[in-house]
Amino acid sequence: MLLFTAACGVFVASFGGRMVFQPGPTDFAEGRRSSLADYTGSSPAGVPPELASADPVTRGKYMMAVADCAACHTAKGGIPFAGGRPFKLPFGTIYTSNITPDVETGIGAWTDAQFLRAVHNGVGRDGKRLYPAFPYASYAMLSDADVLAIKAYLFSLKPVRNPTKPNTFAYPFNQRWLMAFWSALFNRTGEYRPNLDRSPEWNRGAYLVEAGGHCGECHTPRNLMQAMDQRAKFTGGAAEGWNAYNISGDPETGIGAWSPAEISTYLRTGFAPGRGTASGPMAEVVELSTSRLTQSDLNAIAVYLKSVTGIRSPSLPAIRTSPAARQPLAGSGGSDGRQLFAGACASCHAWTGGGSLYPQAGLTGSRSVNDPSGVNVVQMILSGTGRQPLGRPFMPAFGSVYSDREVAALANYVTARFGTKASTVTPRDVAKLRQQN
16 A cells, blocks of 8 residues: 555656646757847847837837737727637636726736736736736746837827726636746746857747747647646647647648748738638737738748647648549538538639639648548638638638538538548537637
């Protein structure tokens, strides 16, 4: 019994230690590190050279776009930055805060020190701990100057009165003080440290991806304590009920086969020929963040992403790159799904999946239709594009038109016809995903 207890203790300690003591975000790239202050090369922080002479508010606006503040702090159909957007988590719903300069309900009374503490350490003006749904573990790598530039831009906005809604977390998740322990365990990276053995462009890309863009917050799986599992870096995660796919260097399930030009084009326009079109939260990232970055910064992001170690996602097959047959009845999938596709989808997407009028409507090469879970295909059927995104074709939402059974049949037909492996979505699966919208 004593030996069994000891063995259990060793296992728990080993498991917990592995969860807590993880590699840093850029540790996959070996090399000597330097503090930002001592780095003699072109600083990876700040705005790109094209904006070096811009006024402080313009520089802050650019860094705000890098950090993608608008996406989370704007409710759908609401006033930008006024907060109120709900995020449904496994233990309840949290609403984002108002970050306009309203003195009573926003950040108008915040000092520089208080703003820095919130962004870097996850501690609010009143001393209460913030939940890591606000990605301060990534923002901790931002320089003080960049964080204060964002604050300067936010303070240039018109104040909006909009009190933050209380979250719906149940005990013990409503105990904010517990976040102090989470932060002590998982917010230890600190300010970004340039790699002296990598190029300035690589370091700039690393800063944009890891610190500002916080890409890993969605594209990296979480451990049991809801921290990013850096040992499975960029192998895929989830965001608002959508799958955020593998963006590591794996050539089959990640973006290892993408060229740097394809990566930068996708981030600028939300589309790369033969690679699919951004949808869901990623489409929002493109619209509000990456499409507003300079080409030099997009190139730097591509350089960095191409260097990330490739790790295969075991749940994903290789992407089918060949078009489907032109005949409407060709391919597998149920007849119900085929009829729905014929009536509502074929006119834009084409029976081949190549897109009838716009290449952006093509399905060939898309990761979503090559995902056997069918999650993103279902979400796209339910919610469409929401609005006309970046001049791309508009896809209407069918959630109010089709039943759960019809949505499941259509999703399974699409993945069977255009993907490598058909999904087996059920009406119950669709019902659960509806709740995320």
